[in-house]
């Protein structure tokens with residue numbers, strides 16, 4: 001394999017203005033974010049159920065009022081605050097419980113989030129294009145291993161089967177490939193929370209539609225926490241990037257496009273699914289897709305004790321997990337990683353190496369991600385960005401890797417013009433979307449991976465709930481070194497029923513590996529080669545004469561805090577966590 | 583590509599001088615397994631690269647996890663420890679069916695001292711034995727660092743090589759002994775996968791019947807080979823044909839003092855980087871502790887399977903198209 005020592009410009013000679021130009025060029029095509037048909041909750045139920053969904057659980061009104069709403073369907077708000085608390089000492093137990101009693105009625109559930117979305121959608125439909133002027137606030141809570149132990153005792157903690165949760169994120173840090181050198185950025189000794197001596201007992205997530213409302217609610221929570229003698233270890237404000245870059249992450253790419261669909265119904269009414277089903281009833285793919293490219297997964301992948309995905313079959317249910325105490329049923333593990341993004345380092349590498357490879361910077365960068373900045377997948381648009389496709393939620397995720405993607409029929413969608421873009425062609429040699437590309441690493445879709453079956457990929461999926469933090473660089477004019485040097489990144493959050501088999505598997509077994517699920521190099525966005533002293537990452541960049549091995553000069557995504565948490569149901573908080581053991 | 587003249591030994595091993603008949607014998611052995619599977623001139627299939635000249639299109643590295651998936655899924659999904667335990671519960675390694683076998687050597691207290699992982703074929707040792715049993719004795723001594731090993735240790739009462747000899751079962755590990763881990767089984771798998779007609783389908787739809795095995799390796803190879811062949815491509819195993827240890831992850835292994843264990847404690851004992859045939863993990867004696875004192879992800883290393891879970895095994899395939907007249911132009 002040819003190795004490239006770069007005949008592009010040396011990264012250190014690339015200025016802030018060069019980065020500004022490259023990013024502006026990459027983002028040129030991206031238009032205003034679409035106001036969008038919000039299809040994340042069923043709005044007009046189908047007239048009948050989709051055949052094959054008979055065994056899907058029904059989450060009735062009680063269940064909907066019990067499960068936290070950021071797990072399902074997710075807050076998806078532009079302004080969020082994460083408050084990491086330590087409980088008062090043992091003597092303050094009563095105060096802790098009193099705080100939880102106060103908090104519980106504020107905790108948003110499936111019911112609330114779904115109701116709000118339906119309301120907003122209805123109003124939007126009436127209004128057409130006008131502003132909707134509806135807002136809501138969501139609060140969710142989750143507890144770390146230490147928090148659970150303090151509230152429930154060591155025996156109950158021990159009954160939770162997930163080993164990473166019981167150990168905690170800090171103890172798993174080197175296993176995830178994080179820097180092990182004490183004092184190095186990324187090492188737990190430097191984390192703002194969840195590191196050496198600053199692990200949280202509890203995290204509160206507050207989400208709102210405006211900064212002002214958010215701060216009002218945060219003030220109220222802080223006041224009550226103060227009364228309870230809680231110690232605020234750290235708080236992080238997260239917000240979406242401004243203007244037309246709403247929904248993009250700091251490197252400039254649209255995020256939050258591909259999420260697994262959660263199976264299950266909201267009532268016994270025909271067609272009333274948690275994840276709306278849009279695939280034509282005559283298309284056999286309705287059995288496993290909710291909308292084009294959105295694979296359906298059984299709710300036990302995110303909620304303890306529910307039926308999980310079968311590891312052997314594409315759409316049939318597997319078993320429910322059994323390794324948890326009864327109070328934890330329908331709760332969910334929450335992974336939080338505060339990931340710093342060094343936008344300058346990322347784009348310096350892109351500018352330098354794209355020149356060496358003779359490719360436009362935007363295209364090279366998109367090959368690291370697997371999507372163009374607008375979100376349009378390389379699999380469907382190999383040569384240039386197409387913002388219409390990027391914004392089209394019925395087309396922007398409709399592709400597989402190993403074979404040609406066939407057109408897919410949709411149930412009548414009023415106002416939707418149809419998928420007019422070229423269908424993806426088989427890319428089994430990974431020339432268009434490389435094996436190392438973030439989205440191909442972390443979701444190989446139809447490709448088989450290290451556990452042998454494409455079905456297995458579905459059992460690895462996660463519900464992502466992240467949001468950027470820090471000031472945007474993308475879209476900024478007169479970019480300076482000072483602005484580039486400011487701290488920014490992604491508050492990465494995901495909900496899973498097994499941290500080990502889902503989040504950790506994706507990070508360690510795939511992103512950090514040059515060989516899994518397919519040979520081709522480390523994930524150049526989030527991969528970490530923590531097992532070797534140099535932490536050197538490499539990618540085999542596709543080229544006409546055979547792949548060229550590129551060495552990535554540094555990590556541009558670096559963990560600076562977080563924790564492993566557990567988000568119980570409302571009834572568990574009320575009846576178990578805020579009630580002293582008998 | 584020009585026709586392959588001879589199949590090379592796994593990882594191009596040169597355990598004996600080039601003049602030894604081993605090399606031709608080994609090639610014949612591989613050839614005899616693949617022979618007769620050459621497809622008709624059109625339509626793609628699994629082929630013999632010594633017989634059919636194909637225009638190279640690309641390589642496919644088929645990778646999988648060393649820990650036997652069958653021990654883990656679906657039954658032990660919530661109890662990994664049970665899977666680790668089951669994976670090494672037999673001295674004849676009957677649960678290690680991923681073309682990857684290992685043995686944990688324990689000290690008197692039961693703590694792991696050393697783990698050796700192998701991907702070598704028994705047939706290689708049999709071929710050597712047929713030439714001269716002393717060659718095998720010499721190799722055993724070298725591989726196991728043990729000069730006391732005798733020919734009589736390795737043979738059965740009538741003097742044939744005993745693959746289940748104690749140095750390859752209860753007292754050591756040198757090569758595959760699991761009945762499933764043979765080159766023949768792999769070749770058959772490729773042939774079956776190539777023969778299954780899934781034209782116009784993708785991996786979600788094809789659900790090929792032969793890919794239903796509960797292992798990781800069988801569906802991995804079957805899906806990939808079938809996927810290539812349904813595009814009209816010709817698929818061969820890349821020379822030197824063999825199963826290799828491709829990668830392992832040293833991250834998260836910590837010493838008793840909490841510091842990371844150096845990557846240098848992993849040793850390639852046979853083969854070469856990318857084509858490792860024998861990998862060993864051991865703490866140098868000077869450290870004063872053993873593998874069983876280390877943690878992986880905060881958990882004590884009690885089973886070799888904990889490391890096997892983070893080891894990647896590979897077999898390489900090449901894919902190509904038929905050129906005019908069935909002969910490539912070497913490009």
Ligand code: HEM
Nearest residue numbers: 249253254255256257258339439442443490506507526557
């Ligand atoms: C700062 C760090 C990260 C950045 C900048 C980033 C960026 C992105 C982008 C741009 C996409 C494509 C948009 C989409 O499909 O939603 C994406 C998708 C995704 N990311 Fe990340 N990501 C980061 C961290 C992570 C981490 C830590 C994980 C999990 C270990 C992860 C898992 C995923 C998954 C599962 C997808 C969807 C893939 C698919 O289904 O096609 N990401 N990410």
